[in-house]
Amino acid sequence: MRWIACELHSHTNHSDGRQSLPELAQGAKALGFDCVALTDHNTMTGLKDRESVEQETGLTIISGMEWTTFYGHMVTIGLTEFVDWRPAGPGDIHEGIDQVHAFGGIAGMAHPYRIGNPMCTGCFWEFEIRDWNQLDYIEVWSGTFPSIKTDNARAFRLWTDRLNDGFRIAATSGRDWHAQELTDEPLPVTYLQLDETEGSLTEQAVRALAAGRASVTMGPLVTLELHSGKIVYTIGDCVPEQERSLSYEAVVNIDFQVRAGHWAFPEARYSIALTSNLGVIGEQPASPEQEQYRFGITGKGLKWVRAELKGNVRGMRTMIAFTNAIYAESE
Structure with missing residues (x-):
């Protein structure tokens, strides 16, 4: 299995973007x-030259579309063909999600707490979610330098609350990238762990996100495993009910070399914490000189656990990276 760096929310001049697909791909590669993932608003026409752009740049382009409605924006990824967004009303988004799933896609809430009407039509999520099991992910970090934005903090809390309720739902980041404009702000990256079995890289990436095998960061890649003897659980896995009483060693790995040259936090004074529905289990100082960190943890009362990397960025103490969860079956 390997991790790949993904941008999961972008637009071209086929909707409100100011870049072509070749420009987007070249910019992402650089x-x-x-x-x-190309997620133009309510259209998939921007994917017309997808194969030739992939060949020219060596970058994988994932098909997608952002359902842009009066009641919320929903990013759909991995679609094999267009799924009409227009029938979706505030109480029937589940019918739309069913259709997305039927055509090979997955669905996520985009920037659910961004300011809405009249500043940004439909950007604030108002669709009724009756079954959180049906939604595949929540975009908890949106835009550049996402960790300091209050709307993202609300989205992160929403995700955490749903985990506490027992739902297995993934969290992602998305730049909501519209133009090839230079920025010195930290960029969010969603890393997906591919299973490298059958199918294209696009299909593997969609399976990874659907399974919650994702880690989000503005810099280093953080991964997490739970060890008990020869048993190893990784991000997206679920600890069976009969094994919840066991004690585990949580192993956190931090790769400070990913996307070298594209980020730097020279005054970070990193710390790595293990967080769960039971609160903060433990926290340790971290540094680029040390790759691995270990914590003792018990499965008793556990619903989920994740790793969180914090540090100083531009004079602020903030979240720099976090993993998706390892889950535990309900008692």
Whole structure:
């Protein structure tokens, strides 16, 4: 299995973007990304030259579309063909999600707490979610330098609350990239762990996100495993009910070399924490000189656990990276 760096929310001049697909792909490649999802508003026409652009740039382009409605924006990724967004009303988004799934895609809430009407039509999520099991992911970090934005903090809390409720739902980042404009702000990256079995890289990436095998960062890649003897659980896995009483060693690995040259936090004074529905389990100082960190953890009462990397960025103490969860079956 390997991790790839992905940008999961982008636009071209086929909707409100100010870049062509070749410009988007070349820009993503120059920033150290392995793939980019094209999620134009309510259209998939921008994917017309997808194969030739992939061949020219060596970058994987994932098919997608951002359902842009009066009641919320929903990013759909991995679609094999257009799924009409227009029938979706505030109480029937589940019918739309069913259709997305039927055509090979997955669905996620985009920037659910961004300011809405009249500043940004439909950007604030108002669709009724009756079954959180049906939604595949929540975009908890949107835009550049996402960790300091209050709307993202609300989205992160929403994700955490749903984990506490027992739902297995993934969290992602998305730049919501519209133009090839230079920025010195930290960029969010969603890393996906491919299973490298059958199918194209696009299909593997969609399976990874659907399974929650994702880690989000503005810099280093953080991964997490739970060890008990020969048993190893990784991000997206679920600890069976009969094994919840066991004690585990949580192993956190931090790769400070990913996308080298594209980020730097020289005054970070990193710390790595293990967080769960039971609160903060433990925290340790971290540094680029040390790759691995270990914590003792018990499965008793556990619903989920994740790793969080914090540090100083531009004079602020903030989240720099976090993993998706390892889950535990309900008692």
